[in-house]
Amino acid sequence: xxxxxxxxxxxxxxxxxxxxxxxxxxxxGRVDRIAATAQTNKAQLYHYFGNKETLxxxxxxxxxxxxxxxxxxxxxxxxxxxxxxYDYYLQDPVLVRLATWARLERTPTGDLYARVGGVDVQVxxxxxxxQAQGILVDTxxxxxxxxxxxxxxxxxxxxxxxxxxxxxxxxxxxAARRAxxxxxxxxxxxx
Amino acid sequence: xxxxxxxxxxxxxxxxxxxxxxxxxxxxGRVDRIAATAQTNKAQLYHYFGNKETLxxxxxxxxxxxxxxxxxxxxxxxxxxxxxxYDYYLQDPVLVRLATWARLERTPTGDLYARVGGVDVQVxxxxxxxQAQGILVDTxxxxxxxxxxxxxxxxxxxxxxxxxxxxxxxxxxxAARRAxxxxxxxxxxxx
DNA sequence: CCTCTCTAACCAACTGGATAGTTAGAAGAC
DNA sequence: GTCTTCTAACTATCCAGTTGGTTAGAGAGG
Numbered sequence: 001x002x003x004x005x006x007x008x009x010x011x012x013x014x015x016x017x018x019x020x021x022x023x024x025x026x027x028x029g030r031v032d033r034i035a036a037t038a039q040t041n042k043a044q045l046y047h048y049f050g051n052k053e054t055l056x057x058x059x060x061x062x063x064x065x066x067x068x069x070x071x072x073x074x075x076x077x078x079x080x081x082x083x084x085x086y087d088y089y090l091q092d093p094v095l096v097r098l099a100t101w102a103r104l105e106r107t108p109t110g111d112l113y114a115r116v117g118g119v120d121v122q123v124x125x126x127x128x129x130x131q132a133q134g135i136l137v138d139t140x141x142x143x144x145x146x147x148x149x150x151x152x153x154x155x156x157x158x159x160x161x162x163x164x165x166x167x168x169x170x171x172x173x174x175a176a177r178r179a180x181x182x183x184x185x186x187x188x189x190x191x
Numbered sequence: 192x193x194x195x196x197x198x199x200x201x202x203x204x205x206x207x208x209x210x211x212x213x214x215x216x217x218x219x220g221r222v223d224r225i226a227a228t229a230q231t232n233k234a235q236l237y238h239y240f241g242n243k244e245t246l247x248x249x250x251x252x253x254x255x256x257x258x259x260x261x262x263x264x265x266x267x268x269x270x271x272x273x274x275x276x277y278d279y280y281l282q283d284p285v286l287v288r289l290a291t292w293a294r295l296e297r298t299p300t301g302d303l304y305a306r307v308g309g310v311d312v313q314v315x316x317x318x319x320x321x322q323a324q325g326i327l328v329d330t331x332x333x334x335x336x337x338x339x340x341x342x343x344x345x346x347x348x349x350x351x352x353x354x355x356x357x358x359x360x361x362x363x364x365x366a367a368r369r370a371x372x373x374x375x376x377x378x379x380x381x382x
Numbered sequence: 383c384c385t386c387t388c389t390a391a392c393c394a395a396c397t398g399g400a401t402a403g404t405t406a407g408a409a410g411a412c
Numbered sequence: 413g414t415c416t417t418c419t420a421a422c423t424a425t426c427c428a429g430t431t432g433g434t435t436a437g438a439g440a441g442g
Contacts, residue, residue, distance in 0.1 A: 024218065025216065025218060025219075025295065025296070026219075027215065027216060027218040027219030028216075028217075028218030028219070028296070093299075096352070097295065099352050100291060100294075100295060100350060100352070101295065103291075103349070103350060103351065103352070103355070104216065104288065104291060104292065104295075104349070104350070105216070105219065107355075108284075108349055108355065109349070109355045109356075109357045110354065110355060110357070111353075111354050112351065112352060112353060112354070112355070119353065119354075137374075139371075139374065140367075140370075140371040140374070140375075141367055141371065143353075143354065144367065144368055144371040145371070146353060147346040147347060147351070147353040147354055148343055148346050148371065148372065148375055150346070150352050150353050151342045151343050151344075151345060151346030151351070151352075151353075152339055152342050152343055153342075154342060154352055155338040155339050155341070155342030156338060158294070158295070158299055158300070159291060159294060159295070159350055159352065160294065160303065160338070160342070161287070161290050161291070161294070161303060161341050161342075161345055161350065162302075162303060162310065162334075162337060162338045162341050162342075163301065163302050163303070163310075163334065163338055164294070164298075164299065164300045164301060164303070165300075166300045166301070176331075176332055176335065177335055179331075180330075180331040180332065180335040180336070180339065181339065183328075183330065183331070183379075184331075184339055184379035184380070185379075187378045187379045188374075188375035188376075188378045188379045189375065
């Protein structure tokens with residue numbers, strides 16, 4: 001590993017910025033802290049990423065692209081998918097927090113992922129196919145089904161308007177939530 | 192109306208702070224802007240409210256207390272309640288935005304309303320009663336049902352991780368979402 | 383009814399530290 | 413030798429919180 005490595009420095013800044021913005025958001029995030037955590041300095045940061053806002057957008061887009069696997073969504077096993085999302089949010093708060101900051105500070109209305117290429121077109125196509133096959137109810141718009149499922153799965157996430165789950169709760173509590181979530185999704189959307 | 196009116200000044204500051212914090216959050220909110228909007232000055236603001244953080248908590252608590260009517264929640268008409276929440280969030284983004292900022296910046300885990308007195312105990316009691324009467328499923332914890340319903344109703348709110356609804360969309364779109372939401376809630380929780 | 387006094391309400395201007403963004407140049411790598 | 417990577421130090425602005433007062437108006441005394 002060379003002492004000077006532009007790619008590695010970029011990566012350290014990106015990682016530090018991801019943690020900082022997930023924790024504090026765009027307005028609350030501090031460029032000095034990011035540079036310090038990344039073991040570099042602000043001049044490097046500004047050289048590679050332009051400005052704070054751009055860095056935030058890039059962090060969010062990058063995190064979505066690397067952590068939301070394209071084929072993960074499965075309309076044919078929607079209850080299991082929802083339960084999986086519950087577990088993911090529990091184990092990794094970064095995605096939810098970044099997404100919520102992005103929503104509040106960058107994209108207050110419309111498609112949250114518009115800056116990042118929009119909601120995967122495949123999602124809609126696959127829900128439609130599952131509806132045609134009689135697996136999912138065909139009385140709702142595909143995107144409405146998708147929104148509701150995400151809304152349900154994020155009920156206990158770090159964006160929750162009620163109660164946010166933590167890993168140190170008893171496993172029985174998580175099991176009960178997972179079961180309630182899967183049951184509710186099944187009853188609501190599966191035929 | 193006297194030229195000097197402490198109550199009126201307090202009220203103007205609270206109103207201005209509510210708008211400012213709903214828009215920009217705690218870190219992004221500016222005390223100077225609040226004072227200017229309230230047509231007063233920072234010294235008054237600090238005299239009445241101590242500091243920015245205290246003011247934020249007070250704004251959030253006050254908004255919840257004045258805008259979340261106690262008896263509004265109705266476990267016997269859960270689908271209609273959910274649809275009502277959809278409409279409320281559509282027409283007034285302030286509550287959702289304040290709550291989401293409070294979640295991210297003040298209460299990252301646990302009960303969001305802990306600072307404000309906790310989730311209404313009546314909510315649990317009334318869900319339990321509805322379960323005992325066979326109106327709601329009794330295979331889920333009351334709080335889990337509550338969380339899921341709020342999660343579903345806020346699927347298109349300004350905290351949405353997918354798509355945020357706006358008032359200027361065609362009424363047919365809103366009607367479809369309301370129907371999907373009510374149907375899903377009914378299928379998931381009502382017996 | 384007028385004037386004096388006292389207090390609560392008010393405010394312009396200030397302070398000190400934080401913060402986004404810049405500069406000018408040092409040093410490793412090829 | 414020169415191009416890229418790196419850095420300490422700098423700048424200009426912003427911002428939460430404070431200071432040192434001024435002013436409106438209520439009530440008391442005459």
